[in-house]
Amino acid sequence: MTASRVRQQRAQQTRQRICESAKELFLGHGYTATTISDIARAAGVAQQTVYFVFGSKAAVLSAIMDAEIVGDLDAVPLLDRPQVKALAKVADPRRRLERIVGLVCDITHRLAPLYELVRGGASDDDVRALLDRHEQQRRRTIRSLVGLLGTDLAAGLTADEAADRLFALLSHDVFWLLVHRCGWSAARWREYVTTQAVHQVLPAD
Numbered sequence: 001m002t003a004s005r006v007r008q009q010r011a012q013q014t015r016q017r018i019c020e021s022a023k024e025l026f027l028g029h030g031y032t033a034t035t036i037s038d039i040a041r042a043a044g045v046a047q048q049t050v051y052f053v054f055g056s057k058a059a060v061l062s063a064i065m066d067a068e069i070v071g072d073l074d075a076v077p078l079l080d081r082p083q084v085k086a087l088a089k090v091a092d093p094r095r096r097l098e099r100i101v102g103l104v105c106d107i108t109h110r111l112a113p114l115y116e117l118v119r120g121g122a123s124d125d126d127v128r129a130l131l132d133r134h135e136q137q138r139r140r141t142i143r144s145l146v147g148l149l150g151t152d153l154a155a156g157l158t159a160d161e162a163a164d165r166l167f168a169l170l171s172h173d174v175f176w177l178l179v180h181r182c183g184w185s186a187a188r189w190r191e192y193v194t195t196q197a198v199h200q201v202l203p204a205d
Contacts, residue, residue: 015053015063016073018043022060023114031061031117031127058126061118065134068110078107079144087145093152093202100145101197104170105190112179115172139167146201154203165200169193 021042025034036057040047054060067073070081078084083103090096118131143163146153153162168174170193178184178192 011053012073014043014045014049018045018050018053018060019064019067019073023064026061026064026117027113031057031120032124056126058124058130061114061127062130062133065111065114065118065130068114069107071110078141084145088148093149094198096152097149097197097202098194100148101166101170101194102190104142104145104166105193108170108172108175109186109190112172112175116176139163142167142170149201152203153201157201162201166197169196169200 018039022034022039025038025042029038034057036047036050039057039060040050043050050060054063063073070076070078087096087099087103090099118127118134143160146159146163146166149159149162153159174193175189178189179186184192
């Protein structure tokens with residue numbers, strides 16, 4: 001293994017350790033109460049290392065959220081992942097949509113605790129900007145996923161409107177209201193949004 005490869009692996013391990021430590025602190029103590037010093041101490045690195053790798057506490061939170069979206073810290077965008085590319089090969093439109101919804105549900109579920117954390121710290125300008133960027137990216141991602149449905153949408157329904165419907169249906173707001181406010185199980189929420197997505201996006205049987 002080359003020296004540059006070793007350095008790259010160590011840098012990736014440091015980045016992962018910082019993210020894991022910060023996530024635990026954010027969820028346990030809150031975003032505002034957690035300091036860069038706390039994160040550095042928990043990760044076993046110097047404060048300057050955290051600043052060097054991420055630049056700010058909000059950037060650490062952003063990296064954690066990005067990792068929760070794709071499931072790891074690898075720098076491969078969601079839409080370029082094999083599991084997303086495989087969706088285009090699903091022949092049946094209903095099954096294809098159900099797979100798309102399942103993918104987004106997995107992301108929403110993973111992000112739910114962090115999303116509430118971000119909302120709680122939204123008075124911070126950097127965190128508020130992070131929330132806005134995340135929602136913009138989520139809408140763009142769903143629009144790209146709707147593109148995988150091609151001409152299989154309900155009559156008269158544009159791809160943009162179909163994306164908007166899924167953007168609302170699969171939002172963290174709906175998840176929070178049904179699971180946390182109404183006491184639904186995550187499985188019941190998933191079944192509901194999947195059924196509604198089929199009704200709202202595909203032609204009636």
